[in-house]
Amino acid sequence: MLEQSVINLFGGFGVFLCVFICSCLPIVETKIAIPLGISTSIWGTNAMSLWQSFLVSLLGSSFAGIILIFVFHFFVKRIRKRNKNKKITSKIENFLNIKAKKFQDAKKSKKILFLTLLLALPVPFAGLYSGAMLCVLLNLKLYESILVVLFGNFLNCLIILIVCFAFFEFINLFLTILIIFICLTATFNIICCFFNKKTHKTTQK
Secondary structure, eight states, rough: OOOHHHHHHHHHHHHHHHHHHHHTTTTHHHHHHHHHHHHHHHHHHOOOOOOHHHHHHHHHHHHHHHHHHHHHHHHHHHHHHHHHHHHHHHOOOOOOTOOOOGGGOHHHHHHHHHHHHHOOOTTTTTTTHHHHHHHHHHTTHHHHHHHHHHHHHHHHHHHHHHHHHTTGGGGHHHHHHHHHHHHHHHHHHHHHHHHHHHHHHHHOO
């Protein structure tokens, strides 16, 4: 009954739209979007083929990546002009849990390699949003940032495509495990951030 309701609600174009939107969302991104699109337990006969889900997710995440680069470039540029001590950008780096300063003096080729790997890895908190932000923090040019994000995102989608193809028969189980894993990881990181702030406040007192 629930399955039929979901199919009726999102059937046809709705499946495309749902996968497209999921691929744009932080944390979720293509890690969930691609297996979601081919899940027959959710969409029934309206489920996409593996290639369709791959292409729609790639399109959505690439679109989101380009928008993010422009937005981050604009805001970080303004922040750095107004804050000589770069306190806000430092907080952003800490929030991402990656020390961008370690790569500030590195060669551009090493920066690009690091960012491409970060974008390509289909794991929580290493993806489109953190990669796009670090492209800006590491002072890549606008066109370089866009190319790195697009290429890294393509590799990310390709890796997920291969995994989904290899475990196609178990895709519903894979999707469930992936969602649970992302939720647990997100919860763990939130708890860690909370305790770190509490410890920091205690130390200051």
